[in-house]
Amino acid sequence: xxxxxxxxxxxxxxxxxxxxxxxxxxxxxxxxxxxxxxxxxxxxxxxxxxxxxxxxxxxxxxxxxxxxxxxxxxxxxxxxxxxxxxxxxxxxxxxxxxxxxxxxxxxxxxxxxxxxxxxxxxxxxxxxxxxxxxxxxxxxxxxxxxxxxxxxxxxxxxxxxxxxxxxxxxxxxxxxxxxxxxxxxxxxxxxxxxxxxxxxxxxxxxxxxxxxxxxxxxxxxxxxxxxxxxxxxxxxxxxxxxxxxxxxxxxxxxxxxxxxxxxxxxxxxxxxxxxxxxxxxxxxxxxxxxxxxxxxxxxxxxxxxxxxxxxxxxxxxxxxxxxxxxxxxxxxxxxxxxxxxxxxxxxxxxxxxxxxxxxxxxxxxxxxxxxxxxxxxxxxxxxxxxxxxxxxxxxxxxxxxxxxxxxxxxxxxxxxxxxxxxxxxxxxxxxxxxxxxxxxxxxxxxxxxxxxxxxxxxxxxxxxxxxxxxxxxxxxxxxxxxxxxxxxxxxxxxxxx
Numbered sequence: 310x311x312x313x314x315x316x317x318x319x320x321x322x323x324x325x326x327x328x329x330x331x332x333x334x335x336x337x338x339x340x341x342x343x344x345x346x347x348x349x350x351x352x353x354x355x356x357x358x359x360x361x362x363x364x365x366x367x368x369x370x371x372x373x374x375x376x377x378x379x380x381x382x383x384x385x386x387x388x389x390x391x392x393x394x395x396x397x398x399x400x401x402x403x404x405x406x407x408x409x410x411x412x413x414x415x416x417x418x419x420x421x422x423x424x425x426x427x428x429x430x431x432x433x434x435x436x437x438x439x440x441x442x443x444x445x446x447x448x449x450x451x452x453x454x455x456x457x458x459x460x461x462x463x464x465x466x467x468x469x470x471x472x473x474x475x476x477x478x479x480x481x482x483x484x485x486x487x488x489x490x491x492x493x494x495x496x497x498x499x500x501x502x503x504x505x506x507x508x509x510x511x512x513x514x515x516x517x518x519x520x521x522x523x524x525x526x527x528x529x530x531x532x533x534x535x536x537x538x539x540x541x542x543x544x545x546x547x548x549x550x551x552x553x554x555x556x557x558x559x560x561x562x563x564x565x566x567x568x569x570x571x572x573x574x575x576x577x578x579x580x581x582x583x584x585x586x587x588x589x590x591x592x593x594x595x596x597x598x599x600x601x602x603x604x605x606x607x608x609x610x611x612x613x614x615x616x617x618x619x620x621x622x623x624x625x626x627x628x629x630x631x632x633x634x635x636x637x638x639x640x641x642x643x644x645x646x647x648x649x650x651x652x653x654x655x656x657x658x659x660x661x662x663x664x665x666x667x668x669x670x671x672x673x674x675x676x677x678x679x680x681x682x683x684x685x686x687x688x689x690x691x692x693x694x695x696x697x698x699x700x701x702x703x704x705x706x707x708x709x710x711x712x713x714x715x716x717x718x719x720x721x722x723x724x725x726x727x728x729x730x731x732x733x734x735x736x737x738x739x740x741x742x743x744x745x746x747x748x749x750x751x752x753x754x755x756x757x758x759x760x761x762x763x764x765x766x767x768x769x770x771x772x773x774x775x776x777x778x779x780x781x782x783x784x785x786x787x788x789x790x791x792x793x794x795x796x797x798x799x800x801x802x803x804x805x806x
Contacts, residue, residue, distance in 0.1 A: 311324070311524075313443070313478065314442070314443045314444070314473045314478075314524075315443070315444050315473065315522065316443065316444060316445055316446040317444050317445065317446060317447065317448040317516055319516070320444060320448065320516055320519055320522060323519050323520065323521055323522045324522045324523070324524070325521050325522070325523065326523070327352040327353060327355065327356040327523055328356050328359065329521065330352075330353065330356070330470050330520070330521030330523055331353055331356035331357055331360065333436055333468055333470065333520055333521065334353070334357065334367075334369060334436060335367070336366065336367050336368055336369075337368065337369070337370070337392075338369050338370070338435045338436055339369075339370045339372065339431070339432050339433055339434060339435040339436070340369045340370065340371055340372065340435070340436050340437075340438060341372045341373075341426070341434050341436065341437045341438070341458075341462040341465075341466060342371065342372070342373050342374075342377070342381065342437070342438045342439065342462075343373075343374065343437075343438070343439035343440050343441075343452065343455070343457060343459040343462070344373050344374050344375075344376075344377045344381065344440070344455060344457060345373075345374035345375045345376075345455035345456065345457030345458075345596075345597070345617050345618040345645060346375060346376050346377075346455065346532075346571070346597055346618050346620040347453070347454035347455045347529045347618050347619060347620055347621075348440050348452060348453040348454045348455030348456075348457070348459075348529065348618065349373065349377040349378060349380070349381050349440060349455075349529070350381070350438045350439065350440050350470075350472045350525075351378075351380040351381070351440075351472065351525060351527035352472055352523050352525050352527060353438050353470060353472070353523075354380060354381050354384050354385050355380075355384065357369070357385065357388070357390055358384050358385070358388045358390070361388040361389070361390055362388070367390060368389075368390060368391065368392040369385075369390060369391060369392065370391075370392055370393035370394075370432070371385065371391050371393065371394050371395075372393075372394075372395050372396075372426075372431060372458075372462075373394075373395075373396070373398075373457070373458075374419075374422075374455065374456075374457020374458045374459065374617070374618075374645055375396065375397040375398075375419060375457060375618075375645070375687075375689060375690075376397055376398050376399040376400070376686070377398070377400075378529055378530030379400065379530055380527065380529075380530065382394075382398050382399075382400035382402075382403045383400050383401075383402050383403070385403075386400060386402040386403035386406050386412065387402050389406075389411070391403070391406075391412050392412070392413060393412070393413045393414075393415075394407070394412055394413070394414050395414070395415045395417060395422075395431065396415065396416060396417035396419060396422060396687055396689075397416070397417075397419065397686060397687035397688070397689045398414070398686065398687060399686045399687075404684060404685070404686070407684050408682075408683050408684055414684065414687075416677065416684075416687045416688050417687075417688070418649075418688060418690070418692045418693055419596070419645050419649050419689055419690040419693060420645065420646055420649035420650055420651060420690065420693040421646075422458050422645070422646070423458050423460075423461040423488070423644065423645070423646040424491055424646065426458065426461050426462065426465055427461055427464075427465060427491055428491070433467070434462065434465040434466045434467065435466070435467055435468065436466055436467065436468045436469070436470065437459075437462040437463050437465075437466035437468070437469045437470070438469075438470045438472070439452075439459050439462065439463060439469065439470070439471055439472070440452070440453050440471075440472045440474050440525070441453065441471055441472070441473060441474065441512075442473070442474050442476050442477070442478060442480050442481065443473070443478060443481065444471065444473075444514075444516075444522075445511055448514055448515070448516035449509075449511040449512060449513055449514050450463065450471070450511060450512040450514050451478075451480065451481045451484070451510070451511050451512075452480075452484055452512060452642070453474050453476050453480060454476070454480070454529065454618060454619045454621075454642075455617060455618030455619070455642065456484055456486065456512075456617050456618065456642050456643055456644050456645070456648075457617055457618065457644070457645050458644065458645060458646070459512060459644075460486050460488050460512045460513070460644050461488060461644070461646075463512055463513070463514050463518075464488070464513065464514075466518060467518065468518055468519075468520045469514065469518045469519045469520065470519075470520060470521045470522075470523070471519060471521070471522045471523070472522075472523045472524075472525045473522060473523065473524050473525060474525055474527075475524075475525065475526045476630070477630050477633060479630075479633040479634065479637070480633065481510060481511075482510050482637055483510075483633075483637050483640055483641070483642050484510055484511070484512075484641075484642045484643070485506045485507065485508045485509075485510070485641050485642070485643050485647075486508045486509045486510070486511060486512050486513070486643070486644065487507045487508030487509075487643065487644065487647055488508075488644065488646075489646070489647075489650075497652065498647060498650055498652055498653050500647070500650075500653050500656075500657070501656070501657075502592070502613070502657075503566045503592035503593060503594040503612070503613040503614070503615045503641075503657065504592070504612060504613035504615070504641070506641060508643075531621060531622050531623045531626055532571075532599070532600075532620045532621060532622050533622060534573070534576050534599065534600055534622055535573055537573060537576060537577035537580055538573065539737070540706045540737040541573045541574045541576075541577035541706075542577050542581075543737040543738075544574050544577065544578075544704050544706075544735050544736065544737055545574065545577040545578040545580070545581040546581065547735050547737075547739060547740045548578055548581075548662065548702055548704070548733075548735060548740070549578070549581045549582070549585055549587075549588070551733065551740060551742070552660060552700070553585075553587045553588070555700075556587075561658075561699070561700065562658075564592070565657070565658045565659065565660050565699055565700070566591070566592035566593060566594040566615075566657050566658075566659050566660070567591055567592070567593055567594070567595070567659070567660045567662070568593070568594055568595040568596070568654075568659045568660065568661045568662065568694050568698065569593075569595055569599075569662045570595075570596075570597070570662060570663045570664055570689075570690075570691065571597050571599065571620060572664060574662075574664060574704050575599065575662065575664075576599055576600065576601050578662055579599065579601035579602065579604075579605060580601050580604070582601075582605055582610055583601075583604060583605065583608060583610070588610070589610070590609070590610055590611065590612050591605070591610060591611060591612070592611070592612050592613050592614075592615075593611065593613070593614040593615060593616070594615045594648075594653070594654070594657055594659050595614075595615065595616045595648070596616055596617045596618070596645060596648045596649055596689075596690045596694075597616055597617070597618050597619070597620050598614055598616040598618070598619045598620070598640065599619075599620055599621070600621055600622055600624075600625040602614050602640075603621075603625055603628060603629060603636065606635075606636060606639050606640075611639055612639075613639055613641065614639055614640050614641070615640075615641045615643060615648065616640075616641075616642060616643070616648055617642060617643055617644065617645040617647075617648040617649070618642065619640070619642070645690070648690075649690045649693040649694070650693075651693055651696065651697040654693065654694055654697040654698060655697040655698075655699075657699075658698075658699030658700075659694060659697075659698045659699055660698060660699060660700045660702075661694035661695055661697075661698030661699075661700070661701045661702065662702045662704060663676070663691040663694060663695055663701070663702070663703060663704070664676065664691075664703075664704055664705060665703050665704070665705040665716070666678070666679060666685065666705070666716070667705070667715075667716050667717070667718050667721050667722070668703060668705060668716060668717055668718075668721065668731075668734055668755070668759075669717070669718050669719060669720050669721045670717065670718075670719060670751070670752040670755050670756055670768060670772060671728050671748045671751055671752055671755075671783050672703075672728035672731045672734060672743050672748075672751050672755070673720075673721050673724050673726070673727055673728050673731075674695075674703050674721065674724070674725055674726040674727075674730075674731055675721040675722060675723040675724060675725055676688060676691055676725045676726065677723060677725050678722065678723035680722055680794055680797070680798060681722025681723045681791075681794065682722075682723075688725050691725070691726070692725065692726060692730075695726050695730045695731065696726070696730045698732075700732055700733070701730065701731060701732045701733070702732065702733045702734075702735055702740075703726070703731050703733070703734050703735065704735045704736070705735075705736055706736060706737060707736040707737060707738055707759065707760060707761035707764075708761045708763075708764075712761070712763065713797065713801060713802040713803060713804070714797060714803055715760065715761060715763075715764040715767075715768075715793060715803050716736065716761075717736070717755060717756070717759055717760040717761070717764065717768060718768075718793045718794070719768065719771045719772075719775075719785070719789070719790050719791075719792070719793060720785060720790040720791060722791060722794050728743065728748065728751070731743060732744050734755055734759055735759070736759040736760075736761075738758060738759055738760070738761065738762075739758035739759055740758065740759070741754040741755050741758050741759055748782055748783045749776075749782075749783075749784070752772050752783075753772075756768045756769050756772065763804065764803065764804075767793075767804075767805060771786070771789060771792070772784070774786060774789075
C-alpha cells in the first residue's frame with residue numbers, strides 16, 4: 310500500500326503515528342485543515358483530544374474550508390481545544406460554544422478565504438493538516454472527496470501533516486486545481502462552461518514542508534438525506550415550473566447551469582429533474598454535489614457537474630466508488646475560490662438556489678442567526694451565488710417549530726442578503742419574482758403568496774398599519790417590527806394570543 314500511496318520515495322521516512330505527528334501542534338498554533346463537508350483529517354484531532362484528556366492545556370486556532378464532521382469540529386469543541394474557528398461550521402457542540410462566547414468565530418464569504426490567507430489576513434499559516442488519497446512521484450497531493458481551500462493552505466503553510474486515506478486511487482483525475490493570481494495581477498478565470506478544466510489533477514506541494522505522514526482508515530461522516538417531503542417537493546415544483554416558463558417565453562436561455570445548496574430542498578430540486586421532461590440535460594456549477602447528482606448522471610441528464618466537494622450518503626458513496634471510471638468523466642472538483650468565484654458565476658449566469666432561516670416582507674434574508682442572535686451555521690457560499698447568479702432563488706418552508714414560527718416576518722432579525730440580491734422568494738405556498746416589483750408590491754405579493762395562511766392576516770395588518778403611520782418607500786413601524794420574534798421569545802409561539 311505504501312508505494313502506491315506515497316510515490317515520492319523520500320517521504321516514506323516521514324511516516325509516523327498520530328501522537329508523534331501531533332507534537333507539531335502547540336498552544337496557539339494556527340492549524341489549517343483540508344475539508345469541505347468531506348475530505349477532512351480524522352487522526353490528528355483524536356490525538357489532540359488524547360493530549361487534552363492527559364491534562365495538557367492546549368488551544369488551537371482552527372481554519373477549514375467549510376464544515377467538517379464530528380471527527381473534527383465535534384471532538385475538538387467538546388474537549389475545549391478550539392480558540393478561533395473560521396469559517397462555516399455545522400456542528401451542534403461547536404455551535405453551542407460559539408453562541409456561549411467560548412469559541413471565537415468569524416463568518417466569511419467562502420469565495421474570499423483563500424486570497425485572504427495568501428494575503429496574511431488570517432495570520433501565519435503555521436501548519437496544514439490535510440487528507441489525501443496519494444502523493445505523486447513529484448511530491449504533489451491527490452485530494453479525496455473535497456478540495457476547498459486545501460491548495461492555498463498547502464502552499465502557504467510552514468509545515469504539512471498528511472493523512473493518507475484508504476479511499477480509491479481512482480479518485481485521481483476528478484480534481485481540477487487552479488489558483489488564480491492575486492490582485493492587482495489577476496487575469497480572468499478561463500471557465501466558460503461548467504465542464505471546462507483549467508488546472509492540474511493534483512495540488513502542488515513542496516515535499517520539504519512535510520513533517521509527518523499518517524495512514525488512515527477513518528471515514529468521513531456520510532450525509533443522511535431524507536426522501537423529499539411534501540413541502541420540499543412543492544418548493545421544487547415552483548422553481549422548476551418558473552424556470553421552464555421563463556425559458557419558454559425567451560426570457561432566459563435553456564442552457565444556464567444550476568447551483569443548489571445542501572439539504573432536503575436542494576435534493577428535491579435535483580430529484581425534480583429526474584421526472585421533469587422539460588429539462589433534457591443540465592449543467593451544475595455548484596459548491597457541493599449530493600446524491601441526486603449521481604442519479605441524474607445515470608439517466609444521462611447531466612452534461613457536467615462542477616463543485617468543490619461531494620457530500621454523499623453511505624449508499625451513494627459506495628456506488629460512486631464502484632463506478633468511478635464512469636462518474637469521473639462528468640464530475641469536477643475545484644478549489645472553493647473557483648467553484649464560488651463571483652466572476653465565473655456571473656459570466657455563466659448560474660441559476661442559484663439557497664435556503665433562508667427567515668425572509669421579511671420586502672425580501673431581505675436572514676440565513677445564519679436564529680432569533681437574530683444565535684449563530685446557526687454560517688453564510689457559507691450563499692452570498693457568492695445569490696449576489697452573482699443569473700437568477701437567484703431564496704427558499705424556505707413557510708413555518709418552523711411545528712408551525713409556531715413564521716419564516717415570513719415583518720423585518721428579519723439579522724441580514725445576510727439584502728433585497729437587492731434576491732430575485733425570487735419561494736415557499737411551499739408559492740413564489741414571488743421580486744425583480745419587476747417595487748418594495749411595496751413585493752410585500753403585498755410575499756404576504757399573499759409565500760406566507761403561511763395562519764400568519765397572513767398578522768403580516769397584512771402590520772404592513773397596512775406601517776403604511777398609515779409611517780409611510781415611506783419601505784414602510785416599517787420600528788417599535789413593532791420585531792413583534793413576531795418578541796412573541797416567540799416570550800411565549801414560544803409567533804401567533805397572537
